[in-house]
Amino acid sequence: MKEMMMLSLVVYLCCLLCSCAAESNGEPLNPPVDNPGEINLPVPKTDGRISLEQTLLKRRSVRKYAQKELTLEQISQLCWAAQGITARRGRIGFRTAPSAGALYPMSLYLLKKDGYYKYIPETHSLKLISKENLLEDLTEAALGQPYIKKAPVTFVISGDYAKCAKRYRDRAPLFVHVETGHIGQNIHLQAVALGLGSVPIGAFRDEDVKDVLGLPDNEAPLYIIPVGYPE
Numbered sequence: 001m002k003e004m005m006m007l008s009l010v011v012y013l014c015c016l017l018c019s020c021a022a023e024s025n026g027e028p029l030n031p032p033v034d035n036p037g038e039i040n041l042p043v044p045k046t047d048g049r050i051s052l053e054q055t056l057l058k059r060r061s062v063r064k065y066a067q068k069e070l071t072l073e074q075i076s077q078l079c080w081a082a083q084g085i086t087a088r089r090g091r092i093g094f095r096t097a098p099s100a101g102a103l104y105p106m107s108l109y110l111l112k113k114d115g116y117y118k119y120i121p122e123t124h125s126l127k128l129i130s131k132e133n134l135l136e137d138l139t140e141a142a143l144g145q146p147y148i149k150k151a152p153v154t155f156v157i158s159g160d161y162a163k164c165a166k167r168y169r170d171r172a173p174l175f176v177h178v179e180t181g182h183i184g185q186n187i188h189l190q191a192v193a194l195g196l197g198s199v200p201i202g203a204f205r206d207e208d209v210k211d212v213l214g215l216p217d218n219e220a221p222l223y224i225i226p227v228g229y230p231e
């Protein structure tokens with residue numbers, strides 16, 4: 001009996017150690033691979049100089065930006081806040097933002113003057129999709145809201161309803177929209193913590209945004225978030 005209890009304790013401690021080992025201290029859990037066309041992002045920081053309460057207090061929609069580019073470190077931090085992998089258990093990479101059933105049906109895109117990229121959480125990297133400047137067209141698709149093309153970086157979040165519906169059926173639209181909000185808020189708060197500003201944009205023509213970005217049929221554009229230094 002005593003031996004059985006000792007064995008159970010050893011097994012429990014091993015499991016605990018393994019699960020701790022899978023927690024991230026900020027290092028991407030899968031180091032970036034050398035892939036042509038993919039930009040390895042710097043390791044994100046997991047501490048900052050401003051409290052969560054202060055970021056909540058200071059967050060305001062910012063629509064005017066200084067003409068100053070963001071650094072790769074800032075872009076890395078914003079992508080990580082949105083969809084970075086923070087723990088790995090089995091085959092699932094758990095992310096900064098919660099996801100119903102850990103299905104992760106969302107994609108994060110980033111537009112700058114020099115091109116259009118997709119964030120790849122698994123490798124904490126950016127995959128170049130096009131070197132075109134699509135910001136003018138995206139602005140038009142969002143009813144001409146000028147801050148999109150004036151911001152140094154604009155994020156677009158898309159969602160795959162069908163992926164979520166396989167498990168959650170008619171709850172899928174709700175779950176995908178809630179997850180969009182989680183990701184969006186992470187970007188807004190991280191922006192404040194970096195001394196930056198952002199604005200949520202929901203007023204856009206879905207089909208036009210899809211066309212501009214060439215999104216696959218299964219992805220719906222749900223949120224646009226320009227980020228930059230407040231003017």
Ligand SMILES: Cc1cc2nc3c(=O)[nH]c(=O)nc-3n(C[C@H](O)[C@H](O)[C@H](O)COP(=O)(O)O)c2cc1C
Nearest residue numbers: 059060061062063142145147199200201202203204
């Ligand atoms: C879902 C959603 C969609 C929004 N869409 C737009 C938009 O298209 N254009 C815009 O300028 N602001 C948009 N906003 C920002 C709101 O106008 C803003 O959050 C509100 O005025 C409150 O101000 P605050 O964000 O500074 O607290 C949106 C906000 C949310 C939550």
